[in-house]
Amino acid sequence: xxxxxxxxxxxxxxxxxxxxGITAFAAxxxxxxxxxxxxxxxxxxxxxxxxxxxxPDDVTSDIIYTATPAQTEIxxxxxxxxxxxxxxxxxxxxxxxxxxxxxxxxWVKNNFESLKQGDAIDGTWTDNDTYTFSGLEYGYYYITxxxxxxxxxxxxxxxxxxxxxxxSTPTGPEKKITAEDSAIDSSLDxxxxxxxxxxxxxxxxxxxxxxxxxxxxxxxxxxxxxxSGTAGTKITExxxxxxxxxxxxxxxxxxxxxxxxxxxxxxxxxxxxxxVSAAGVLTxxxxxxxxxGKHLYPAExxxxxxxxxxxxxxxxxxxxAATAVAPxxxxxxxxxxxxxxxxxxxxxxxxxxxxxxxxEKGNALEGAQFxxxxxxxxxxxxxxxxxxxVEDGVYRYDPTGTVTRISPTxxxxxxxxxxxxxxxxxLKEVVVPKGYNKAAxxxxxxxxxxxxxxxxxxxxxxxxxxxxxxxSTGGMGTTIFYVVGAVLVIGAGVVLIARRxxxxxx
Numbered sequence: 001x002x003x004x005x006x007x008x009x010x011x012x013x014x015x016x017x018x019x020x021g022i023t024a025f026a027a028x029x030x031x032x033x034x035x036x037x038x039x040x041x042x043x044x045x046x047x048x049x050x051x052x053x054x055x056p057d058d059v060t061s062d063i064i065y066t067a068t069p070a071q072t073e074i075x076x077x078x079x080x081x082x083x084x085x086x087x088x089x090x091x092x093x094x095x096x097x098x099x100x101x102x103x104x105x106x107w108v109k110n111n112f113e114s115l116k117q118g119d120a121i122d123g124t125w126t127d128n129d130t131y132t133f134s135g136l137e138y139g140y141y142y143i144t145x146x147x148x149x150x151x152x153x154x155x156x157x158x159x160x161x162x163x164x165x166x167x168s169t170p171t172g173p174e175k176k177i178t179a180e181d182s183a184i185d186s187s188l189d190x191x192x193x194x195x196x197x198x199x200x201x202x203x204x205x206x207x208x209x210x211x212x213x214x215x216x217x218x219x220x221x222x223x224x225x226x227x228s229g230t231a232g233t234k235i236t237e238x239x240x241x242x243x244x245x246x247x248x249x250x251x252x253x254x255x256x257x258x259x260x261x262x263x264x265x266x267x268x269x270x271x272x273x274x275x276v277s278a279a280g281v282l283t284x285x286x287x288x289x290x291x292x293g294k295h296l297y298p299a300e301x302x303x304x305x306x307x308x309x310x311x312x313x314x315x316x317x318x319x320x321a322a323t324a325v326a327p328x329x330x331x332x333x334x335x336x337x338x339x340x341x342x343x344x345x346x347x348x349x350x351x352x353x354x355x356x357x358x359x360e361k362g363n364a365l366e367g368a369q370f371x372x373x374x375x376x377x378x379x380x381x382x383x384x385x386x387x388x389x390v391e392d393g394v395y396r397y398d399p400t401g402t403v404t405r406i407s408p409t410x411x412x413x414x415x416x417x418x419x420x421x422x423x424x425x426x427l428k429e430v431v432v433p434k435g436y437n438k439a440a441x442x443x444x445x446x447x448x449x450x451x452x453x454x455x456x457x458x459x460x461x462x463x464x465x466x467x468x469x470x471x472s473t474g475g476m477g478t479t480i481f482y483v484v485g486a487v488l489v490i491g492a493g494v495v496l497i498a499r500r501x502x503x504x505x506x
Contacts, residue, residue, distance in 0.1 A: 030136035034123075034143065036216050036295060037131040038305040044120040046112075047139040049093070065140060067093045074114050080104045116142060129298030171306070172212025173332045175344035178312075179207035183399040184385070184421050185374045197347045199449075202419035203399040204317050206247075206348065210330050212340060213306040214238060214258075216288070216295045236289045239333040240311060242282040246326025246348065247315040251276045256286060257310040259300045270296075282313070285336075319388075321350050322396045322419030325451050350397075351447035352418040353458040355427065357408040359436070360465050364413035368439075368464065369405040369431035372417065378428040378441055385425075387417070394418065405430065416457075422447055427462065436464035 034043060049071075052064040072083055072091050080099045083091035095104070108115065121141075123133035133141070177195050182188035183203035190198075200206060218233040242249065256268045267286070268274075274284040286309070289295055299305050317326065326348040332340045359365045371384035386401035393409045397419035406427075408415045425444040432438045439462045448458045 031134040034131040038299050041145045043131045043145045045133045046116040046142045048115050048142045049140040051138045066090045074111050076107050170215050170340045173344045175210045175330050177206050178209045181205040199349050199422040201421035202317050202322050202397050205314050207314050210311040212332050214309050235334045238286040239336050240284050241331045244328040246321030248318050249276050249282045249315040253314040255312045258297045261310050350450045351420045351422045353447045355415045356461040357413040358463050366413045367433035369407050371428045373426045376426050
């Protein structure tokens with residue numbers, strides 16, 4: 001009888017192959033409850049073999065499986081089964097010793113249409129993720145759905161509960177930069193974007209969006225054993241890790257959505273361990289089952305077993321991004337040990353340029369100071385961009401900095417400006433080298449990306465010419481000479497007229 005009982009696990013080993021089988025123990029009150037069922041799918045049950053359990057409530061009791069004469073005539077039946085004719089003209093069957101399980105599974109799959117007894121049996125939805133076949137006769141049932149294989153093989157009593165483990169493999173993650181709040185100027189803000197790489201400045205804030213498709217079970221590819229019921233892995237939690245460089249993630253901005261991105265699907269308050277470490281790494285765990293082990297989030301998209309998850313959060317661009325590309329990599333795991341897909345990475349770039357100060361002969365010229373403005377308007381010194389002077393001749397943009405004047409220094413009279421966004425700017429000379437004319441405002445564009453080689457960095461050369469510059473409107477300029485000249489002419493005229501009168505009087 002032990003060999004007969006084994007048929008529940010051996011013949012029913014058609015796991016992950018287009019359909020599944022299970023034994024329901026009752027004359028007409030057996031049931032098969034499929035949990036984790038996928039919304040929108042059509043489930044069907046087919047009886048393959050009749051079963052006669054000694055105790056329908058005890059899954060360890062002896063079970064006799066019976067095949068019809070027609071089933072025993074199917075090509076290949078004798079390769080996998082021994083049979084013994086019973087008093088009703090049917091056959092009690094046992095798996096042949098040495099029969100290959102994988103080949104047996106394939107045989108059941110290939111001959112399903114010939115093996116099934118009777119028409120398809122429909123069940124009913126008893127929950128949004130539970131489908132129940134009830135009123136079943138004793139037997140081994142082969143269950144199909146429009147997804148293919150539905151449940152793993154198991155041996156159960158009257159109320160057989162099985163799990164639909166034929167989920168697609170979880171997919172993702174995918175990571176995008178979806179918005180930017182510029183520190184330089186609001187005209188550089190971006191919304192509604194979805195890019196893997198972005199240009200920005202130090203001090204700006206980027207919004208990151210991570211998406212992946214979760215499942216409640218993960219199908220096992222190897223080592224599947226119906227006897228142990230390990231045909232798939234039950235997912236109990238999802239683990240999120242984001243490791244950035246040159247970015248400061250704000251944990252308070254994290255939002256987590258499951259099955260949608262509206263307020264109704266916001267599950268952030270169920271996640272209690274959102275944290276950013278001292279090294280800047282963001283981690284948290286999304287619980288996936290309740291206290292009774294029931295999955296919290298059934299698939300809601302008809303025809304799909306995937307459960308979309310979306311994570312949104314902000315990060316500020318730090319000073320490190322002024323000297324190197326700022327990558328941001330996300331890893332998704334389930335049950336804290338198995339990674340899904342590859343690490344998803346975005347890259348953030350800042351920009352830089354070099355200012356060169358020269359005289360009319362092309363020689364380096366020290367003593368000048370400049371202010372840098374976004375755009376072309378240099379009329380208000382309060383709008384000059386702010387910097388942190390990293391070292392002599394190196395200025396990093398920082399919206400909280402205190403330095404507004406850039407001084408080209410050194411034997412080459414240069415200054416490097418880093419940490420900027422990829423935009424257009426204007427340099428204004430505010431301190432002119434002694435003995436030289438003030439240079440005109442200089443437009444700056446076509447900056448170099450942070451990872452550009454120093455030898456190819458964008459250079460802006462501003463030249464001063466020797467000579468005293470005549471004052472512009474508002475200064476005394478040559479006016480004094482005109483005034484003095486006019487006075488002298490008038491004076492001379494007065495003297496001339498006075499002399500003529502004196503001569504005439506004589």
